[in-house]
Amino acid sequence: MPYCYAYARPALTVDCVVFGYDAEALQVLLIQRDLEPFIGKWALPGGFVRVEETLDDAARRELREETGLADLYLEQLYTFGALARDPRERVVSVAYYALVELFSHPVRAATDARDAAWFPVADTPPLAFDHADILAVAHARLRGKVRYQPIGFELLPEKFTLTQLQRLYETILDQPLDKRNFRKKILGMGLLVELDEVEQDVAHRAARLYRFDAATYRRLCERGFNFEL
Amino acid sequence: MPYCYAYARPALTVDCVVFGYDAEALQVLLIQRDLEPFIGKWALPGGFVRVEETLDDAARRELREETGLADLYLEQLYTFGALARDPRERVVSVAYYALVELFSHPVRAATDARDAAWFPVADTPPLAFDHADILAVAHARLRGKVRYQPIGFELLPEKFTLTQLQRLYETILDQPLDKRNFRKKILGMGLLVELDEVEQDVAHRAARLYRFDAATYRRLCERGFNFEL
DNA sequence: CCAAAAGTGTTAAAACTACACCCATGA
DNA sequence: TCATGGGTGTAGTTTTAACACTTTTGG
Numbered sequence: 213m214p215y216c217y218a219y220a221r222p223a224l225t226v227d228c229v230v231f232g233y234d235a236e237a238l239q240v241l242l243i244q245r246d247l248e249p250f251i252g253k254w255a256l257p258g259g260f261v262r263v264e265e266t267l268d269d270a271a272r273r274e275l276r277e278e279t280g281l282a283d284l285y286l287e288q289l290y291t292f293g294a295l296a297r298d299p300r301e302r303v304v305s306v307a308y309y310a311l312v313e314l315f316s317h318p319v320r321a322a323t324d325a326r327d328a329a330w331f332p333v334a335d336t337p338p339l340a341f342d343h344a345d346i347l348a349v350a351h352a353r354l355r356g357k358v359r360y361q362p363i364g365f366e367l368l369p370e371k372f373t374l375t376q377l378q379r380l381y382e383t384i385l386d387q388p389l390d391k392r393n394f395r396k397k398i399l400g401m402g403l404l405v406e407l408d409e410v411e412q413d414v415a416h417r418a419a420r421l422y423r424f425d426a427a428t429y430r431r432l433c434e435r436g437f438n439f440e441l
Numbered sequence: 442m443p444y445c446y447a448y449a450r451p452a453l454t455v456d457c458v459v460f461g462y463d464a465e466a467l468q469v470l471l472i473q474r475d476l477e478p479f480i481g482k483w484a485l486p487g488g489f490v491r492v493e494e495t496l497d498d499a500a501r502r503e504l505r506e507e508t509g510l511a512d513l514y515l516e517q518l519y520t521f522g523a524l525a526r527d528p529r530e531r532v533v534s535v536a537y538y539a540l541v542e543l544f545s546h547p548v549r550a551a552t553d554a555r556d557a558a559w560f561p562v563a564d565t566p567p568l569a570f571d572h573a574d575i576l577a578v579a580h581a582r583l584r585g586k587v588r589y590q591p592i593g594f595e596l597l598p599e600k601f602t603l604t605q606l607q608r609l610y611e612t613i614l615d616q617p618l619d620k621r622n623f624r625k626k627i628l629g630m631g632l633l634v635e636l637d638e639v640e641q642d643v644a645h646r647a648a649r650l651y652r653f654d655a656a657t658y659r660r661l662c663e664r665g666f667n668f669e670l
Numbered sequence: 671c672c673a674a675a676a677g678t679g680t681t682a683a684a685a686c687t688a689c690a691c692c693c694a695t696g697a
Numbered sequence: 698t699c700a701t702g703g704g705t706g707t708a709g710t711t712t713t714a715a716c717a718c719t720t721t722t723g724g
């Protein structure tokens with residue numbers, strides 16, 4: 213035990229709530245623990261923060277190590293510090309949430325994880341630690357944030373149809389949206405580029421594809437533009 | 442050094458950004474450090490998290506110890522984990538922000554603090570550590586949150602005039618508001634109770650006093666009400 | 671030709687913005 | 698009686714909400 217301090221210190225971890233979207237429901241990436249405590253239980257990916265890495269770096273490293281995911285939208289969520297979160301000892305955890313396009317990012321279990329898999333947010337298995345609380349906070353944050361930041365696009369492929377986008381918003385906000393009003397509003401912002409492409413392999417009229425124009429968004433933001441709904 | 446661990450652990454602190462409002466400007470409560478490092482410099486109140494207390498408890502305890510403040514609106518802000526935040530060693534800090542009615546809560550310096558005083562947010566002395574960054578994040582959060590949560594009332598006395606409320610919003614949002622439109626909107630929400638009292642000791646017509654009706658607000662929230670602007 | 675989803679405008683109601691004068695009070 | 702801020706309404710504009718049919722395509 214070579215690391216000694218004058219006062220007791222809580223352990224510090226990061227936990228990541230990774231959201232994906234599969235045209236049916238909002239999904240969350242869980243790992244099945246291969247370590248005590250809660251061995252065999254499903255949990256959020258995460259682990260201890262090293263003393264020489266930032267919190268963001270720790271979150272990205274743990275995600276890479278435990279699930280194989282890299283290069284995703286990641287943002288700090290909240291820090292959980294209840295006394296009995298972890299049965300072993302006092303552990304404070306900085307939670308992050310991430311958004312990823314589910315299909316183009318296959319996941320694989322690795323370090324400390326027996327398995328890694330997607331579950332519908334509304335229907336997860338029982339989770340280890342206070343991870344159900346963390347998931348609930350993350351879900352609430354996503355619902356709130358999606359209305360005034362264009363982060364929904366992180367959950368879709370680069371090219372998408374307006375109907376896909378609408379379904380995504382309907383799923384996250386859990387309310388139906390009017391098709392014409394939705395299109396008017398979203399196109400009116402001028403943040404979508406209409407592509408010369410349409411959907412493939414559908415048994416009906418193919419929809420036009422669009423992509424989100426991040427450069428224009430940044431430019432508009434500088435001029436005081438606010439994304440909304 | 443009786444506390445030893447198998448891996449190195451960052452130290453964990455809390456820091457508090459306490460906002461007040463004095464009819465002129467938004468103020469922040471700072472303490473003058475009486476300890477190394479940054480001895481003599483102004484800083485946010487805060488300190489180490491004890492292993493047997495929650496983060497919220499630590500924030501409240503440090504505020505009480507260093508400034509004498511208790512019973513205020515307190516909310517977690519963000520966790521700061523840059524590698525060189527503290528020149529001594531790796532320290533991760535969970536930042537909180539608090540709102541307090543400035544006049545009825547006198548502050549006094551105490552533990553580890555040579556002095557405690559209010560400064561205009563827009564004109565603080567140079568701050569220790571990364572506390573200027575923390576203050577900036579807290580200020581941005583306050584500006585954002587005040588629009589869709591009725592937290593501005595925490596900065597005013599229990600009984601206030603509509604003009605005081607309007608000035609507060611103008612100060613926080615840093616933009617002028619139209620008097621008639623502001624009154625129409627805020628009264629239209631039905632969250633203010635008109636009292637049978639008016640201002641005292643003013644050299645002109647005395648304004649009616651109101652108070653925020655927290656009970657009604659909670660009731661409306663349950664029915665899906667959303668405070669806005 | 672049928673099924674399925676794409677795409678497209680209008681209208682009424684509500685919300686927002688801009689704006690100016692009289693009133694009450696104390697000095 | 699004057700200076701100071703308190704209190705009040707309306708009209709034009711913009712935004713939002715509700716709503717249904719025709720088109721395209723593949724099976």
